[in-house]
Amino acid sequence: MTSTESPRHRFAVRMDVALPPDMDPAFRDDLLTREKAYAQEWQRSGHWVSLWRIVGERANLSIFEVADHDELHAILWGLPLFPYMTMQVTPLAAHPSDIRAGD
Amino acid sequence: MTSTESPRHRFAVRMDVALPPDMDPAFRDDLLTREKAYAQEWQRSGHWVSLWRIVGERANLSIFEVADHDELHAILWGLPLFPYMTMQVTPLAAHPSDIRAGD
Amino acid sequence: MTSTESPRHRFAVRMDVALPPDMDPAFRDDLLTREKAYAQEWQRSGHWVSLWRIVGERANLSIFEVADHDELHAILWGLPLFPYMTMQVTPLAAHPSDIRAGD
Amino acid sequence: MTSTESPRHRFAVRMDVALPPDMDPAFRDDLLTREKAYAQEWQRSGHWVSLWRIVGERANLSIFEVADHDELHAILWGLPLFPYMTMQVTPLAAHPSDIRAGD
Amino acid sequence: MTSTESPRHRFAVRMDVALPPDMDPAFRDDLLTREKAYAQEWQRSGHWVSLWRIVGERANLSIFEVADHDELHAILWGLPLFPYMTMQVTPLAAHPSDIRAGD
Amino acid sequence: MTSTESPRHRFAVRMDVALPPDMDPAFRDDLLTREKAYAQEWQRSGHWVSLWRIVGERANLSIFEVADHDELHAILWGLPLFPYMTMQVTPLAAHPSDIRAGD
Amino acid sequence: MTSTESPRHRFAVRMDVALPPDMDPAFRDDLLTREKAYAQEWQRSGHWVSLWRIVGERANLSIFEVADHDELHAILWGLPLFPYMTMQVTPLAAHPSDIRAGD
Amino acid sequence: MTSTESPRHRFAVRMDVALPPDMDPAFRDDLLTREKAYAQEWQRSGHWVSLWRIVGERANLSIFEVADHDELHAILWGLPLFPYMTMQVTPLAAHPSDIRAGD
Amino acid sequence: MTSTESPRHRFAVRMDVALPPDMDPAFRDDLLTREKAYAQEWQRSGHWVSLWRIVGERANLSIFEVADHDELHAILWGLPLFPYMTMQVTPLAAHPSDIRAGD
Amino acid sequence: MTSTESPRHRFAVRMDVALPPDMDPAFRDDLLTREKAYAQEWQRSGHWVSLWRIVGERANLSIFEVADHDELHAILWGLPLFPYMTMQVTPLAAHPSDIRAGD
Structure with missing residues (x-):
């Protein structure tokens, strides 16, 4: 599923974020900028293979x-x-019914 | 993400299965065979794009x-x-941090 | 159900609001004024088709x-x-029993 | 909202249905037929004003x-x-933000 | 059930109160005094027909x-x-078993 | 609140009933008849002072x-x-705000 | 079960305590000292007949x-x-199986 | 607290019982008779030191x-x-506030 | 922690067992015998490294x-x-505080 | 299981930690340093026999x-x-199926 040689193990992770509404805006902007860069770094490395927003939630x-x-x-x-x-x-x-499971 | 032309909408679905332990074995085998065929048909059509087993559960x-x-x-x-x-x-x-979101 | 031409997708959304009791009154009034204007804008555009208060709750x-x-x-x-x-x-x-479902 | 003269009171109701999988098919068909007729009768009378299926559930x-x-x-x-x-x-x-609330 | 002429609708309401332990005592006293007066006003008007404390809770x-x-x-x-x-x-x-239901 | 002389202690009780849908109709009718008689006997004795149906539920x-x-x-x-x-x-x-509490 | 003459009614009560970690130490010490004295006073009067710590919790x-x-x-x-x-x-x-119930 | 010499460890246990309503009456009577005898045997041995009915429940x-x-x-x-x-x-x-804790 | 050469991944698993009380005793005995043999086989192979009973539960x-x-x-x-x-x-x-973590 | 002579009693404990995000960094570092030393002291004494991180959580x-x-x-x-x-x-x-239970 990836091009790395060692075996990989798959996990689903749901992340719910609760930011205090009164957080300092500059601190918050910096935090979100760093979060985005960090998330994209691990996507590019092939570890974080999918990332979807849950509709209507900061999650x-x-x-x-x-x-x-x-x-x-x-x-x-x-x-x-x-x-x-x-x-x-x-x-x-x-899953035994996955059409790609036998690949 | 698929080759169809109309817009597609993405959903995560978790399915938990509870089979009565005393189900008739022949009925059960038939049910599971039909389930597998049905699941694979919708995978091939491009509607059911991922299917993973949740470890340790019939889910x-x-x-x-x-x-x-x-x-x-x-x-x-x-x-x-x-x-x-x-x-x-x-x-x-x-998700705004998805590296493929701008595609 | 609406006059737009593209297909529309229907969702029920329950929103529960928790305002800190010690919120600055002027900030709060401004927030609620903007919320009302925003909610009415999306009602007028035909996206937010029903809006009901849940009795006894800020929801x-x-x-x-x-x-x-x-x-x-x-x-x-x-x-x-x-x-x-x-x-x-x-x-x-x-719903198959909806008398308007066949419209 | 309706043409009746006495005041009407609005409720949201979520109904979840759990039918035993081994229910007799004829009994079940009859039950579902009667359910549909009953639901439509109360829709036509103006009491049951909306009826939507919850996606993926018998609800x-x-x-x-x-x-x-x-x-x-x-x-x-x-x-x-x-x-x-x-x-x-x-x-x-x-709801005070409902654009039809003042009607 | 009451002496008013229009029909009345009955509701049970459970209220749980969470006051911050560090609330200013004068503010709190004023709040509780106004709450009591308000509750008694609606009892006298016949709208709030019963009010019981739940043992051991501010509820x-x-x-x-x-x-x-x-x-x-x-x-x-x-x-x-x-x-x-x-x-x-x-x-x-x-309730059909209420001895006063037929009154 | 009652005419008995010894002190009385007040409780709210919520009862949810789950009858098996396939219960024998005669058995069920007998059960419900006995339930009603029993409930009314304890209402007449002054122990069961209020009995309300919860809307939409067998409760x-x-x-x-x-x-x-x-x-x-x-x-x-x-x-x-x-x-x-x-x-x-x-x-x-x-409850200290009950207008009849001082009676 | 006690030496008082009027009938007594027995209750189990579980109390969970959540103290803010940043509470002023002097205030906190005073609070805990008063709590202990209060709890012992009601034990001595025969109203608070058992008091056990739940292992690993402030409860x-x-x-x-x-x-x-x-x-x-x-x-x-x-x-x-x-x-x-x-x-x-x-x-x-x-409880009918309590060996002291018939006392 | 008991006359045995080895140290004893105290536990609270809540037991909720769910008997199928259609259990054979003779089987059920036998079961309840054996339960009572068993419970009393462990009370007499000093292991089961208190046993109270939870009001309104088979528990x-x-x-x-x-x-x-x-x-x-x-x-x-x-x-x-x-x-x-x-x-x-x-x-x-x-519990440190238990008046018998220092015994 | 084990003598195998490939990397191993550790999991805690809680298993709760619900056997129907009216299960056929011979079937049940056979089931439990096979369960025990199976559990011991995977313990001996080094995959199931600890197995504890949760007190008071079939778990x-x-x-x-x-x-x-x-x-x-x-x-x-x-x-x-x-x-x-x-x-x-x-x-x-x-865990970083595990005294064997650096081994 | 340990070299002490008195009998030992085994417990599983799950600990979830919620640190306020705005905790003073020096206070926090000191707290975590003391926590680690404390945890290791009780591991060395043989009381805290296993300590694992729950993946993805401060727990x-x-x-x-x-x-x-x-x-x-x-x-x-x-x-x-x-x-x-x-x-x-x-x-x-x-557990009766534990291969070391008879030791």
Whole structure:
């Protein structure tokens, strides 16, 4: 599924963000700029393979492919918005009805 | 993301399946065979774009891309396992940090 | 259901608002004035087709008809009260027993 | 909102239906036929003013306008599917930002 | 059930109050004094027909009889403690086993 | 509040009833007849002081005034429908804003 | 069960305490000192008959024996920590399998 | 608290019982008779130190004092009603405000 | 932590078992015998590294170390009791305060 | 399982930590340094036998082996992060399928 050689493990992660409404605007802009750069860096590296907005909420659904649990934890923990987030991490396996499962 | 021309709308769907443990084995085999064929048909048509098993559970996380709500409802309602399923449907939008969002 | 030509997609949205009781009154008045103007603008455009108060709560139940998920997300995200809101978004389809469903 | 003369009271009702998968098909067909006729009768009378399918679920979101609590209860209790339903009843009031509220 | 002539609609309302422990004592005393006067005014008018304390909690269970949903919403919204309250509103109908139901 | 001489203790009880849809009709009619007679007997004795239907549900909200916990438990346990019920029992005290509290 | 002459009513109460981590230490010490004295006073009077710490939490499980609901409410409401507590009150009756029930 | 010499560990256990309403009456009577005998045996041995009925529910709140986790598990697992029970087990410690804690 | 050479991934799994009380005793004995053999086989292979009973419940807390998500899913899915189980799967990483983390 | 002579009792504890995002950095560093030292001290003493990070969350799953409930409570209560933690304490017993249970 990726071009790396070591086996990769897939996870769905839902991230809900709760920013205090009275956060300093400059601090907030900086935070969101760093968050975007950080998210795009891990997308380019092939670890953060999908990123979708959940309609109507400051939340996203993401798919990650990582070498191990420590790597996934380090990526999530390093998010600039991490202190404002609630995470839901779901390990995914191949589904027998997936038409690409036999590839 | 697909080759169809009309706009497509993306949804995440989590399906949890609860089969009665005392279901007749032949009935059950037939049901699961039909479920697999049905799921693969909608994958090949480009509507059911991802299908993953949730580790340790008779459940899956799926991504759908459909023309409208009636189409998604018809696909889900038609699942042979539908009477045994609990569904959680989440509409997805583009995320501003998605590196492919500007495509 | 509307006079626009492109297909529309219907959603129910429940919005719960939690304003800090010690919010500055002038800020609050301005916020509520802008919220009302914003809500009425999207009602006049035909996107926000119903808006009801939930009895006894600072909350509403609304019906939206939009072109796609990105449009709905943009409308909700742009609400002046969005940072104080919890949203519950439910996609709706035609019901076979609806007497207007065959129209 | 309706042509009746006495005041009407508006409610949102969410109905979730759980039919046993092993229900006798003839009994089930009869039940669903009677349910549809019943639902349409109350739509034509102007009491059941909206009826939408919740995507992916055997459930609906409905809007009722009734003379009083006893009338709403009698309508819901009389549903052929009532013994298989879970109901969530929410009383609705006018919202000050509704552009039709002053009508 | 009351001496007014127009029909009345009955609701149970549970109100849970969460006051910040560090609220200014003078402000708080004033708030509670106004709350009590307000609650008693609507009891005397015959709208707020029962008011009980829930043992061990800053909460009450109340019975209201009102002309319509807008009236009930206006009464609850106007409570001096409303910004600190969580409401649970339950519409009530006559019960067939109530010995006074046939009156 | 009652004419008995010993002190009485007030409780709110919400009862939700779940009857199996395939219950034998004769058995069910007998059960409901006995339930009604039982409920009315305890209303006439002054223990079950209010009984309201919760709109749209096979459920009721009731107010009891009893001598002690054993008496309330015996009344509820003896309900013909008890094996099909879920109970929520809430002890009530006088509220300082109740206009009849000083009586 | 106690040496008082009037009948007593038994309740289990779970109290969860949430103190703000940045509370002024002197205020906090005073609060906890007063809480302890208050709790011991009601233990000595025979109303607060058991008091156990729930392992790993700032919470306790307690058994009370009181004359009526107003008395229990007054004791709980008067706790110095009451504004920081969440209460769960459960009325208890005699159990038919209790070897002391027939005493 | 007991006359045994080895240290004892205290637990609160809430047991909720769900008996199928159509259970064979003779089987049920036998089950309840054995349950009562079993419960009384462990009360007499000093392990099951309190047993109270939760008002209005087929449930109890109990206090156990046992030598270790295996012993508590064996006692609960051996209950004739165990297959019909939901358990909530809470370990209890001494509370610093307990007037008997220094004994 | 194990002697295998490929990297291992650690998971906590809570398994809750709900057996129908009226299950045929011979079928049940066979099921439990096969469950025990299966659980011990995966313990001996080094995949199921800890297995503890949750006190008072037909449930366990287990620690698994596996090569990947598909392997963990296959082990859990293959449990003879799987059709009667509810699973909660939690991926674990190294903790920076673990005194063995630097090993 | 440990080299101490008195019997030990095993518990699983899940700790969720919620630090205010605006905590003073020096205070926070000091807090985390003390937390780590404290956690390692109890690991070295043999009481805190396992400590794992829950992937993607500021939370851990731990196994403790202690002499009694008071000892476990004292260890948890003494954690420098205790005022910011939510605890879930689960007593564990031997499982009959554990291959080391007979040791």
